[in-house]
Amino acid sequence: xxxxxxxxxxxxxxxxxxxxxxxxxxxxxxxxxxxxxxxxxxxxxxxxxxxxxxxxxxxxxxxxxxxxxxxxxxxxxxxxxxxxxxxxxxxxxxxxxxxxxxxxxxxxxxxxxxxxxxxxxxxxxxxxxxxxxxxxxxxxxxxxxxxxxxxxxxxxxxxxxxxxxxxxxxxxxxxxxxxxxxxxxx
Numbered sequence: 001x002x003x004x005x006x007x008x009x010x011x012x013x014x015x016x017x018x019x020x021x022x023x024x025x026x027x028x029x030x031x032x033x034x035x036x037x038x039x040x041x042x043x044x045x046x047x048x049x050x051x052x053x054x055x056x057x058x059x060x061x062x063x064x065x066x067x068x069x070x071x072x073x074x075x076x077x078x079x080x081x082x083x084x085x086x087x088x089x090x091x092x093x094x095x096x097x098x099x100x101x102x103x104x105x106x107x108x109x110x111x112x113x114x115x116x117x118x119x120x121x122x123x124x125x126x127x128x129x130x131x132x133x134x135x136x137x138x139x140x141x142x143x144x145x146x147x148x149x150x151x152x153x154x155x156x157x158x159x160x161x162x163x164x165x166x167x168x169x170x171x172x173x174x175x176x177x178x179x180x181x182x183x184x185x186x
Contacts, residue, residue: 001163002093006086009161013061015086019070022050023090043080047071082156092160095151102168104174107148111140119182141182144175 002020006013026045047068054064073082082088098106108118120139126132130146134174138146148171152164180186 001142002090002097005089005093005159009085009089009157011086012066015066015070016089018050018054018067019074019090020093020160022046022053022067022075023071023094025049038168043072052068088156091162092155092157094156096160096163096167098148099164100170101167103148104173105169107140107143111138111143114138116140119178121182139150141175141178144171148175 002016003013005011005017016043023046024042026042026049050071051064054067059067061148066084066086069080069084070082070087072093073080073087074090082091097103111118116137117139119141120137121138122139122145123133126136126142127145132138132142136142152161152168155161155164177186
């Protein structure tokens with residue numbers, strides 16, 4: 001997806017491909033408890049790993065910095081915003097991965113790997129603030145409410161927004177249906 005968007009937007013495909021291949025190279029696995037801390041900063045660990053790989057490969061310092069910026073800025077919750085075209089494209093491609101059919105499968109898979117349910121009724125507090133009450137699970141449905149339904153609004157490129165349209169419709173339909181069925185409706 002990164003290369004598809006990159007070709008359409010005339011990006012530097014070598015920078016983009018290196019960033020896409022290395023953006024989740026370190027610490028990007030779903031974990032629970034203390035192990036989850038590594039996931040929260042995996043963009044930093046992945047950028048450091050990418051720097052090492054690219055230095056060993058003889059890349060120029062400026063091009064290494066371009067790749068590592070893309071990686072540091074790719075997370076939904078990154079402190080560093082994507083500034084270059086390639087960073088915006090990597091961010092968008094990464095976010096498109098959580099939308100649509102693959103996004104649904106991925107979200108359920110992560111919940112199961114992390115020992116969380118596919119569906120749990122969110123507390124009123126979670127629905128209002130995105131903050132769970134003590135002991136509340138973070139189900140796949142919670143992730144939809146907290147993050148996934150907001151992703152398309154944070155995309156940087158029109159190309160990605162166009163791709164997102166049908167994926168968002170599928171994602172919304174699935175999670176609304178899941179909630180209705182879990183509540184005994186429909």
